[in-house]
Amino acid sequence: MRHGFVKVAAATPDIRVADVAYNQEQICRLIDETASEGAKIVVFPELALTGYTCGDLFTQDVLLAQARKAICQVAAATEEKDALIFVGMPLAVEGELYNVAAALNRGKILGFTTKTFLPNYGEFYEMRQFREGPGEVRCICFEGEKVLFGPRILFEADVMPDLIVSAEICEDVWSPVPPSIQAAREGATVIVNCSASDETIGKAAYRKSLIEGQSARLMAAYIYANAGEGESTTDLVFGGHNIISENGTTLAEGERFKNGVVYAQIDVKRLISERRKNTTFKAARERYLARVPFRLELTETKLTRKFPSRPFVPDAKEERDRRCEEILTIQAMGLKKRLAHTHARSAVVGISGGLDSTLAILVTARAFDMLGMDRSQIIAVTMPCFGTTDRTYNNACQMALKLGAQLREVRIADSVESHFRDIGHDIEDHSVTYENSQARERTQVLMDISNQTGGLVVGTGDMSELALGWATYNGDHMSMYGVNASVPKTLVRHLVQYCADTEKDREMKDVLYDVLDTPVSPELLPPKDGQIAQKTEDLVGPYELHDFYLYYFLRFGYEPSKIYRIAREAFAGEYDEETIYKWLHTFCRRFFSQQFKRSCLPDGPKVGTVALSPRGDWRMPSDACADVWLRDLEQAAKGGTNV
Incomplete structure (x- = not known):
């Protein structure tokens, strides 16, 4: 449970219709399992306890008495279990059946949550046997104890204040205003649903989208346990379609038409972070x-939940290509x-x-095509200096020409050396001054050419560099x-890969593939034997790690110990x-x-849920x-631990 991780389960036991003793035994077996x-919910x-498909047998006192007795025995079986457990059952109260x-x-027994909405259409006739739950919670006497009875009861974990659980039953979530809405507004972070939803063509996909949607709307975890094999097949078939979702994403889904348990680890602190924002x-x-x-x-939750190492990049190629096309369009x-x-x-x-500059010029070409402007008005400027290699220079030139852009070459070495003399910097001193002088000279060249040509400078820097x-402040930063x-x-990288894969011109395709194979470098230090000497990831660290850190730091507000x-x-x-x-x-x-570099960023389009614009997504003091x-x-x- 450290860092907010809680293991949960949705369980479908083998049952026999109206065989309460057998059902109790199977429920207790799965509680043990x-x-x-380590499941906590x-x-x-x-x-x-009885089976959903008992029909008019629910009017029989003997069945209801057996269910009453059985729930007490199931409760007793949980005495040594470190969990909150929800079991569906019929309950007679003051002459009415719920x-x-x-x-x-x-x-x-901490409480009985009542079903609010009873379906009475199609294959469902619950109003024949049951009554809708009361509008408000009250206490009833159950086996000599006062127990809460009614809708939207909140169950709060004593050791984890943000772990607040509320239940609803089957049709409740299919209604226009599910009880879980009010429960979430009053603090519930986990919604559970004891359900008996039969299988018909297409219903499984709708059911899954419904649960995902409700968990997203409420920014909550949603545990949906469905009736399965063992229910009567007189008219219906139940598939045991269990679903555990968190804020719109399904974490675990049971195999249909197979009874059993599905497990997932929910992240309560992640949900709280979403709600706060x-x-x-x-x-x-x-x-x-x-x-x-x-x-x-x-207790410690041994992590079995999967965390994609590249959270910004979908694993499936089809989804990745679709996202790349969408981002390029944005x-x-x-x-x-x-x-x-x-x-x-x-x-x-x-x-x-x-x-980065490859992606920027590809995007610029798209924008010109959208405007119906001639690509010759894209001015691609290459500015070789002390660290430029033949490989990157040739790729830059060939790419610009293939795109139909106007290629300009401005060699900046003389200007930078003159600047070194002006400020008294030794050219053999390859410190930050040596590097940043080149970056700022390049930005000055671009800005002045844009003035000459009545244009604007398109920035190339990416979000990882900004993070x-x-x-260079007032260099490539601007x-x-x-x-x-x-x-x-x-x-x-994947956007450029997508452009390469879909490019029809063979020469252009080869250039893009070679760009992808080139080490990431600002090329501000002299090459060694004609090869890039300055590799960014050797200096600042692997970008795949930094992007992982960035995603969980910004998207969910995870603390460093949790990210680690x-x-x-x-x-x-x-x-x-x-x-x-x-x-x-x-x-x-x-x-x-x-942060001071991000506080004065130029405008740029937001493409995903994580962004660093000081005008919108990330407002942080620079000090x-x-x-x-x-x-x-x-x-x-x-x-050390951080609970």
Whole structure:
């Protein structure tokens, strides 16, 4: 449960219709199984104690009495179990019969959540036997104990304040206003659903989208346990379609037509982070719901949840290609608008033969095509200097010509050497002054050419560089519109790859593939034996690690210790713990110290959920202190815990 990870389960037991003793035995067997797997929240289907398909047998006192007795025995079986467990059952109260979910914890029945919406259409006739639940929660006497009874009861974990669970039953989530909406507004982060949803053609896909949608709308985890084999097949078939979703994403899904348990690890702190950032998620001003504490031990959750090591890049090629096309269109549309608004007659792009400038000029070409402008008004400027290699120079020139752009070459070595003399800098001193003077000279050239040609400078820097501050202030840091500003480096590579794969011109395709094979470098230091001497990832760290850190730091507000923990899982076999720690420490330090560069970024289009625009997504003081974050990481590396 450290870092907010909680293992949960949706369980479909084998049952026999109206055989309460057998069903009790099977439920207890799965409780034992889920306990051995470390599940802290376990959900069983609707009316699991009796079977959903009992029909008019629900009017028989003997069945209801057996169910009442059985739930007490199931509760007793949970006494040594460290979990909150929900079991569906029929419950007679004051002469009326209700469809309820019993919440069990440490040998006690904490409450009976009633079903609010009873389906009475198509194959469902629940109003024949059951009554809709009451509008408000009240206490009833059950086996000599006062127990909460009603809708939207909140069950709150004593050791984890943000773990608040509420139940609803089957049709409730299919209704226009599910009870879970109010429960979430009053703090529930986990919604459970005891369900008996039969299988018909196409229903499984709709059911999954419904659960994903509800979890997304509520920014909650949703555990859906469905009835399965064992229910009567007189008219219907139940497939045991269990689903565990979190904020719109399915974490686990059971195989249909096969009873069993599905497990997932939900991240409660991630959900809380989402809610804090989303101002449309309004907490209820008045509290109407009953709240019941339940006991859990604060134990370690051994991570089995998967974390993609490249979170910005979809694994499936089809989805990756679709996303690349969408991003390229967003970038080009943003630039198109800016070109039209400024009545620009040209676009000036500094091209180096590297990934970022390649993507920028490809996007610029798209924008010109959208505007119906001649590509010859794209002015591609190559500016060789001390670190430029033949490989990158030739690729830059050939790419510009193949795109139909106007190629200009401005050799800046003489200007930079003159500047060194002006400021008294030794040309043999290859310090930051040596490097940044070249970057600033290049930016000056681009800006002045844009003035000459009535155009604007298209920025090439990407989001990963901005996060690390790996840009020269008022050098490559500056432009008139930054098309790559919210594209991380790992995604830049795939965008260029997509353009290469779909390119029809053989020579252009070869150039793009060679750009992809070229090491990432600013080429500000002299080459060695004609090869690139300055490799960015040797200096600042692997971008695939930094993009991972950036995604979870910004998207979900994870603390460094949590990022360190999940990075070790995600990059197992690729990077050792020392390497992950080293570059995460670098990321935290640089992210805070380099904010001043992000505070004055040029405009640029947002393409994903993570962005660093100081006008929208990330507003941070430039002099914020990183000590709290660095200490959290250092403690984790020493074996400390952060609950």
